[in-house]
Amino acid sequence: MQFRAAILGLCLAASAAWGDPQKAAQLRDAALRDDTAWNVLESLTTEVGPRPAGTPAAAQARDWGVAKLTALGFTNVHVEAFPKRAWLRDAEAAEIVGPFAHRLALLGLGNSVSTPPAGITAQVVVFDSLAALKAAPQSCCVGKIVLVNQPMTRTQGGDGYGNAVRARSAAPEASLRGAVAYLVRSISTSTARAPHTGGVQPWKPGQRAIPAAALGVPDADLIAHMAARGPVTVHLSLQSHVVDATAWTVSGDISGNEPAAGAIVIGGHLDSWDPGTGAIDDASGIAITVAAAKLMAATPHRRTIRVVMWGSEETGGSGAAYLAAHKDELGSIVIAGESDVGADNVYGLQLPEGAWNAPDIAPLESVLAPLKVMAMRAPPGEGGSDLEAIHDAGVPVFALRQDASRYFDYHHSQDDTLAIVDPVQLRQNVAAWAATLSILADTNFDFRKGQK
Amino acid sequence: MQFRAAILGLCLAASAAWGDPQKAAQLRDAALRDDTAWNVLESLTTEVGPRPAGTPAAAQARDWGVAKLTALGFTNVHVEAFPKRAWLRDAEAAEIVGPFAHRLALLGLGNSVSTPPAGITAQVVVFDSLAALKAAPQSCCVGKIVLVNQPMTRTQGGDGYGNAVRARSAAPEASLRGAVAYLVRSISTSTARAPHTGGVQPWKPGQRAIPAAALGVPDADLIAHMAARGPVTVHLSLQSHVVDATAWTVSGDISGNEPAAGAIVIGGHLDSWDPGTGAIDDASGIAITVAAAKLMAATPHRRTIRVVMWGSEETGGSGAAYLAAHKDELGSIVIAGESDVGADNVYGLQLPEGAWNAPDIAPLESVLAPLKVMAMRAPPGEGGSDLEAIHDAGVPVFALRQDASRYFDYHHSQDDTLAIVDPVQLRQNVAAWAATLSILADTNFDFRKGQK
Numbered sequence: 096m097q098f099r100a101a102i103l104g105l106c107l108a109a110s111a112a113w114g115d116p117q118k119a120a121q122l123r124d125a126a127l128r129d130d131t132a133w134n135v136l137e138s139l140t141t142e143v144g145p146r147p148a149g150t151p152a153a154a155q156a157r158d159w160g161v162a163k164l165t166a167l168g169f170t171n172v173h174v175e176a177f178p179k180r181a182w183l184r185d186a187e188a189a190e191i192v193g194p195f196a197h198r199l200a201l202l203g204l205g206n207s208v209s210t211p212p213a214g215i216t217a218q219v220v221v222f223d224s225l226a227a228l229k230a231a232p233q234s235c236c237v238g239k240i241v242l243v244n245q246p247m248t249r250t251q252g253g254d255g256y257g258n259a260v261r262a263r264s265a266a267p268e269a270s271l272r273g274a275v276a277y278l279v280r281s282i283s284t285s286t287a288r289a290p291h292t293g294g295v296q297p298w299k300p301g302q303r304a305i306p307a308a309a310l311g312v313p314d315a316d317l318i319a320h321m322a323a324r325g326p327v328t329v330h331l332s333l334q335s336h337v338v339d340a341t342a343w344t345v346s347g348d349i350s351g352n353e354p355a356a357g358a359i360v361i362g363g364h365l366d367s368w369d370p371g372t373g374a375i376d377d378a379s380g381i382a383i384t385v386a387a388a389k390l391m392a393a394t395p396h397r398r399t400i401r402v403v404m405w406g407s408e409e410t411g412g413s414g415a416a417y418l419a420a421h422k423d424e425l426g427s428i429v430i431a432g433e434s435d436v437g438a439d440n441v442y443g444l445q446l447p448e449g450a451w452n453a454p455d456i457a458p459l460e461s462v463l464a465p466l467k468v469m470a471m472r473a474p475p476g477e478g479g480s481d482l483e484a485i486h487d488a489g490v491p492v493f494a495l496r497q498d499a500s501r502y503f504d505y506h507h508s509q510d511d512t513l514a515i516v517d518p519v520q521l522r523q524n525v526a527a528w529a530a531t532l533s534i535l536a537d538t539n540f541d542f543r544k545g546q547k
Numbered sequence: 548m549q550f551r552a553a554i555l556g557l558c559l560a561a562s563a564a565w566g567d568p569q570k571a572a573q574l575r576d577a578a579l580r581d582d583t584a585w586n587v588l589e590s591l592t593t594e595v596g597p598r599p600a601g602t603p604a605a606a607q608a609r610d611w612g613v614a615k616l617t618a619l620g621f622t623n624v625h626v627e628a629f630p631k632r633a634w635l636r637d638a639e640a641a642e643i644v645g646p647f648a649h650r651l652a653l654l655g656l657g658n659s660v661s662t663p664p665a666g667i668t669a670q671v672v673v674f675d676s677l678a679a680l681k682a683a684p685q686s687c688c689v690g691k692i693v694l695v696n697q698p699m700t701r702t703q704g705g706d707g708y709g710n711a712v713r714a715r716s717a718a719p720e721a722s723l724r725g726a727v728a729y730l731v732r733s734i735s736t737s738t739a740r741a742p743h744t745g746g747v748q749p750w751k752p753g754q755r756a757i758p759a760a761a762l763g764v765p766d767a768d769l770i771a772h773m774a775a776r777g778p779v780t781v782h783l784s785l786q787s788h789v790v791d792a793t794a795w796t797v798s799g800d801i802s803g804n805e806p807a808a809g810a811i812v813i814g815g816h817l818d819s820w821d822p823g824t825g826a827i828d829d830a831s832g833i834a835i836t837v838a839a840a841k842l843m844a845a846t847p848h849r850r851t852i853r854v855v856m857w858g859s860e861e862t863g864g865s866g867a868a869y870l871a872a873h874k875d876e877l878g879s880i881v882i883a884g885e886s887d888v889g890a891d892n893v894y895g896l897q898l899p900e901g902a903w904n905a906p907d908i909a910p911l912e913s914v915l916a917p918l919k920v921m922a923m924r925a926p927p928g929e930g931g932s933d934l935e936a937i938h939d940a941g942v943p944v945f946a947l948r949q950d951a952s953r954y955f956d957y958h959h960s961q962d963d964t965l966a967i968v969d970p971v972q973l974r975q976n977v978a979a980w981a982a983t984l985s986i987l988a989d990t991n992f993d994f995r996k997g998q999k
Contacts, residue, residue: 286962286964312966512769513768513769
């Protein structure tokens with residue numbers, strides 16, 4: 096890698112002063128030897144662990160973030176508070192009562208209502224897909240528990256999730272058909288029994304709210320196997336409560352040397368779901384972006400790199416809060432990016448329209464090539480869910496696309512821990528981010544010019 | 548496969564009357580189209596689920612076994628009861644108290660003693676290997692909880708387990724050094740959080756009994772990460788009880804047409820651990836051997852195939868009980884084999900010394916080759932833990948070696964469910980067993996002649 100970098104440096108030494116590929120290549124190679132990301136990731140998962148917004152652990156994570164950015168030399172380290180109505184899990188249990196008794200592994204879905212304290216006991220109606228539920232008559236499920244047991248397709252780009260996750264939010268379809276509760280096969284590519292939770296929209300006025308939970312993949316299959324023999328009865332108890340709490344987004348800068356050139360906003364989200372330690376969702380995103388920004392401190396660059404540790408991604412709110420707090424300064428955000436698909440290799444970089452043709456950005460393709468990161472011509476979309484609000488308000492975004500092939504084996508489950516992170520791939524992420532930041536921090540290209 | 552079989556049949560048509568490779572190849576190909584094994588496996592895991600010896604579910608499994616063998620046309624279907632002193636799990640919980648509070652995923656080890664009802668709170672001493680614990684001075688661990696955090700190596704043959712599992716039984720080493728409890732990293736090749744239980748020897752007179760449990764792999768790592776920062780305190784509560792119960796081995800025959808030629812004993816074990824549904828440990832072994840024996844019913848053969856569903860493999864006893872009940876008839880058991888390493892492909896057949904040179908057995912190598920099952924010259928060992936007693940008493944054994952590469956990701960954990968079984972590999976197992984049984988049921992070779 097270093098040999099190739101030297102060659103590349105020679106070849107590209109004559110290119111533009113802004114967006115220097117030689118500097119980008121040096122940062123890339125330094126990242127491949129750097130353990131900052133691993134150390135940040137290990138620290139957050141070990142010292143804080145699970146940290147849903149609205150819990151005491153979220154406040155610990157806030158303090159951790161401030162201390163970590165300060166220790167790493169970031170400036171302008173500060174906390175931005177916003178109100179957070181938080182759904183919090185209490186006791187949950189379920190079992191098949193008959194024909195064959197089995198304990199069930201399940202997790203309530205965020206924003207689910209509770210069952211009565213004694214729980215609900217009812218027969219289950221199994222649908223093999225969300226489409227089958229939607230096609231069922233209104234009379235299908237009166238007094239029943241609906242289970243949608245639709246498997247998820249494994250894909251590199253993660254679009255299998257986008258397809259499958261609609262079933263997680265389908266409790267209203269069951270409610271419309273008279274169901275007393277809604278169960279969904281975990282939105283997961285794994286065969287492990289650990290259930291995968293996730294948030295759903297709060298019930299709307301006029302809707303009949305019913306409890307909703309995710310079953311472990313083998314448990315959903317087990318009910319389906321029994322249902323092929325005859326009626327299956329399940330007992331279900333889901334308890335939760337909602338609190339009016341505060342959430343916090345933590346931010347810190349690596350300053351550029353040209354304040355008028357604006358800032359680049361990057362980061363991951365500080366909150367996590369509760370079953371695991373949130374290593375890949377999203378301590379790794381924080382670790383990767385912190386480490387890449389830290390590397391930038393060693394070289395001169397025009398723009399400030401601002402790392403934002405978003406305070407409430409899983410149940411929403413941090414993007415909107417940031418927009419509200421910074422709406423008058425959005426013009427100074429040149430471009431933004433978020434890392435929130437784990438810690439496996441980056442395979443592509445998506446930039447706003449026209450950017451790959453800019454003379455001081457085009458050489459980035461060669462800098463990323465040794466990392467097996469390709470220049471993707473497809474647009475970056477919203478760039479990450481915490482960026483959606485500012486992106487909709489006009490801030491351009493970029494996306495370093497990560498291999499999501501195994502991400503959904505672990506996501507939102509107890510299996511999201513440090514044990515599943517590959518340190519070599521983690522460094523590759525930092526290298527891709529550092530090289531990209533190096534170019535974006537110096538380029539003269541106007542990312543807004545391709546915007547609609 | 549069928550085209551190859553036809554060629555093979557032509558080439559081998561002139562070989563010995565006993566041990567007919569053409570018949571073996573036909574059985575092999577029939578097995579690859581047969582769903583009996585899947586149906587048996589689905590039935591046991593769905594209708595009974597977890598079934599430790601000494602529980603009501605073990606009695607359900609016994610009744611299931613009798614009904615299933617009878618329905619499939621086996622004769623001489625009967626139950627053999629034996630006394631079973633059974634260790635049964637009650638409530639268990641553990642958490643890291645400090646420096647950073649975390650719930651821990653753990654399972655008590657079979658035969659562990661209970662903690663006091665209020666549990667044990669103590670500092671943890673972490674050892675990276677069993678060897679490091681054994682090398683530690685007697686004073687190392689007085690009043691402490693010992694954790695051996697030794698990772699397991701993934702191997703095809705499963706010998707990584709033999710190496711790692713010694714740490715599961717090392718509570719006496721901790722006790723000798725004054726420890727108040729013993730924790731072991733799950734004996735697992737997975738990164739999943741679900742702990743893997745397992746049995747250990749009861750404490751011997753004169754030993755100071757201490758509670759022992761297995762931690763989820765990420766949880767063991769988490770303690771190690773914290774211990775690198777300073778003292779770690781864990782609270783642990785393990786409750787269990789022991790009952791004097793009855794266990795049952797279920798047996799049934801596919802008769803041969805030459806009673807004096809003796810019987811072949813095959814099978815898997817009916818009991819399982821409690822966290823999962825025991826799909827690969829060992830409903831699959833029962834399914835594979837039942838299905839292979841059932842196929843044998845369709846063709847004439849000399850020897851009776853006797854399927855034994857062993858009643859207490861996980862915590863021992865069924866092999867010894869069988870020996871005691873059948874010690875006067877061992878001479879009529881020509882050879883025995885057990886399937887107990889899951890449902891992934893068979894990659895080799897091990898036979899007693901000299902057998903591969905027998906003219907009516909040698910052609911089996913060609914029959915197995917299309918399945919990618921090789922003729923292994925290494926001896927078969929004990930042939931399976933339920934066979935150890937009768938093997939020690941002189942019964943020859945064979946071993947169809949299964950790919951164990953992913954077996955220990957799931958073994959003894961809640962992840963051992965039907966969801967991890969590949970139906971295609973399951974059928975390959977049945978094909979290898981059916982072809983092998985076809986030859987063994989007819990051969991004139993004396994498997995005892997190579998015995999010591």
